[in-house]
Amino acid sequence: MQTKEIKAFGTQAANKQLERLTINRRTVTPHDVEIEILYCGICHSDLHSVRNEWGNTAYPVIPGHEIVGKITRVGGLVTKFNIGDLAAVGCIADSCHCCDACREGEEQLCENGWTCVTNSLDKILGGITYGGFSENIVVDENYVLHVPEKLDLASVAPILCAGITVYSPLKRWNAANKRVGIIGIGGLGHMAIKIAKAMGATVAVFSTSAKKAEDAKRLGADEFILSGNVAQMSSTPKLDMILDTVSGNHNVNPYLHLLKINGLLVIVGLPVDPLAVDSSSLVNGRKSFSGSIIGGIRETQEVLDFCAEHNITPDIELINVADINIAFDRLQKGDVKYRFVVDMKSLRGYQN
Numbered sequence: 001m002q003t004k005e006i007k008a009f010g011t012q013a014a015n016k017q018l019e020r021l022t023i024n025r026r027t028v029t030p031h032d033v034e035i036e037i038l039y040c041g042i043c044h045s046d047l048h049s050v051r052n053e054w055g056n057t058a059y060p061v062i063p064g065h066e067i068v069g070k071i072t073r074v075g076g077l078v079t080k081f082n083i084g085d086l087a088a089v090g091c092i093a094d095s096c097h098c099c100d101a102c103r104e105g106e107e108q109l110c111e112n113g114w115t116c117v118t119n120s121l122d123k124i125l126g127g128i129t130y131g132g133f134s135e136n137i138v139v140d141e142n143y144v145l146h147v148p149e150k151l152d153l154a155s156v157a158p159i160l161c162a163g164i165t166v167y168s169p170l171k172r173w174n175a176a177n178k179r180v181g182i183i184g185i186g187g188l189g190h191m192a193i194k195i196a197k198a199m200g201a202t203v204a205v206f207s208t209s210a211k212k213a214e215d216a217k218r219l220g221a222d223e224f225i226l227s228g229n230v231a232q233m234s235s236t237p238k239l240d241m242i243l244d245t246v247s248g249n250h251n252v253n254p255y256l257h258l259l260k261i262n263g264l265l266v267i268v269g270l271p272v273d274p275l276a277v278d279s280s281s282l283v284n285g286r287k288s289f290s291g292s293i294i295g296g297i298r299e300t301q302e303v304l305d306f307c308a309e310h311n312i313t314p315d316i317e318l319i320n321v322a323d324i325n326i327a328f329d330r331l332q333k334g335d336v337k338y339r340f341v342v343d344m345k346s347l348r349g350y351q352n
């Protein structure tokens with residue numbers, strides 16, 4: 001298979017800074033498109049991954065799975081995109097195409113293992129997949145999204161992971177007209193507030209950071225609860241559903257107590273340590289404890305269109321590649337409002 005060398009930004013080891021690297025991309029095959037990457041978001045999963053917090057990182061790792069750009073080449077059998085179109089890629093770069101989940105458009109549940117755009121086995125080229133901190137990416141058109149023209153292009157990027165990851169469970173469990181709790185105001189959490197409100201939910205937000213109270217209201221939350229404040233926690237009216245977007249180790253049991261009968265706690269955050277669930281809080285009140293992972297390609301297009309229809313864009317801090325290491329350190333400290341997006345055009349002139 002033909003490849004070409006391109007510039008990328010990634011790291012060689014868990015304890016090393018991200019730096020300018022050179023990687024190989026395959027050239028387009030008949031169903032592929034090549035996308036010049038214009039913007040790429042930084043998700044907390046990128047941080048878990050570059051620092052090998054989940055213990056599954058293959059180095060060098062090129063992170064980035066919230067990718068927005070422009071089509072620069074199309075394979076001979078491509079039908080959905082033309083050169084010059086805006087296009088986006090999220091977490092899913094490939095899947096088996098033939099299991100029940102893939103046929104139903106739920107590629108994130110592929111029974112034979114989907115290919116993540118970064119740090120996955122690359123079944124086409126061999127080796128490991130390299131993500132969006134790079135000049136361009138080559139993906140089968142069936143895993144590429146159309147970008148609604150009316151949205152600000154840099155702000156579209158976080159919808160590709162943060163947006164779909166919260167949209168999918170809020171839709172699946174019918175957030176509309178329910179009392180919904182969101183734990184954590186970060187990349188996922190702030191999008192969850194906006195999307196749940198647009199769906200018609202009443203939204204209560206739980207945060208460890210008192211200084212985010214004003215932002216929570218500005219983002220649309222109806223209630224702000226400081227999770228460390230026992231009085232505020234115990235006086236919170238019961239909720240139908242709670243979405244846990246927390247990236248760090250924490251105790252979920254106080255939230256199970258806040259659910260109504262038949263209430264549901266959905267985990268989307270991926271802290272390193274296993275969560276310990278107090279079975280009596282789950283059993284009493286017949287509550288459910290569940291999880292959710294991103295969303296399929298069809299649903300990812302749906303959330304992009306939903307955001308365009310409801311004028312929802314993430315709150316972003318736009319940075320250049322030269323500031324990526326600072327951004328990762330700030331993300332670790334919860335110091336971002338509320339998603340870093342890298343202007344990937346800055347990689348082209350980057351020296352070092």
Ligand code: NAP
Pocket residue numbers: 042043044045046048161162165183184185186187188189206207208209212245246247248249250267268269270271292293294331334338
């Ligand atoms: P983020 O921007 O860093 O936000 C996480 C928020 O969690 C923080 O802002 C903070 O909010 C809260 N938090 C962090 N550590 C905490 C702790 N020890 N105890 C209590 N609260 C804490 O991260 P993100 O990009 O939104 O990602 C969140 C998590 O979702 C990550 O683990 C990521 O890997 C995972 N994720 C999962 C999927 C999926 O498909 N399921 C997709 C994408 C990401 P407050 O300051 O408001 O407390």
Ligand code: ZN
Pocket residue numbers: 043044045046065161162
């Ligand atoms: Zn992500």
